[in-house]
């Protein structure tokens with residue numbers, strides 16, 4: 090599943106190609122994604138509009154149009170975006186194709202169809218939409234040790250589950266939560282109310298470091314993403330604990346342990362993480 094760094098890498102790729110381009114035609118398939126394709130609004134607000142910017146909120150890609158409409162794309166489990174010269178053969182699971190005014194097409198491909206595309210008409214209020222009730226961005230200025238300390242006050246939730254809660258902070262998925270807590274030296278099942286400001290400082294710093302590193306290593310795939318199909322920003326992560334059950338910890342050589350938390354595999358070093 091694409092996590093925040095992969096989505097950010099894709100955003101950067103799109104930002105280089107889409108702003109300034111007008112969408113002159115839209116071809117939508119018949120298959121239902123997680124939500125039905127918004128045919129009416131695509132025709133009404135996206136066809137003929139010019140892209141002004143490509144932004145990201147949590148794992149949503151937001152294509153802003155010059156008429157004020159926003160096209161929201163979520164990649165779900167297997168969604169991919171690709172940029173192709175017009176005339177390139179379509180793939181089996183291409184669900185949406187946007188023809189740009191420079192003979193280039195943006196295509197959305199999704200084998201499992203858990204992804205979705207929606208259109209916010211000009212002047213839309215995001216209250217009540219999927220963009221509502223989201224916590225701060227982990228790479229933004231509002232994600233601070235003070236903020237986390239306040240959020241955690243009086244709560245008995247396990248640290249890892251808390252960190253993966255989009256209402257607290259967005260976009261930290263299972264793999265990155267494991268890696269962040271390893272780097273911060275904190276046990277995934279610690280009760281959040283027991284963490285000090287200093288602990289939160291480590292978590293905020295580790296989050297930035299781990300996510301930024303992942304974005305940087307994904308950056309090398311941007312050219313693939315633009316030139317070819319099927320390589321939409323996926324990359325091999327340099328993981329320290331995730332998926333490493335029984336392997337020696339890179340810091341202390343203790344075997345990496347695993348437990349299930351909220352139904353998710355959780356990997357950690359029993360010695361380094363306290």
Ligand SMILES: [Zn+2]
Pocket residue numbers: 338339340341342343358359360361362
């Ligand atoms: Zn260790």
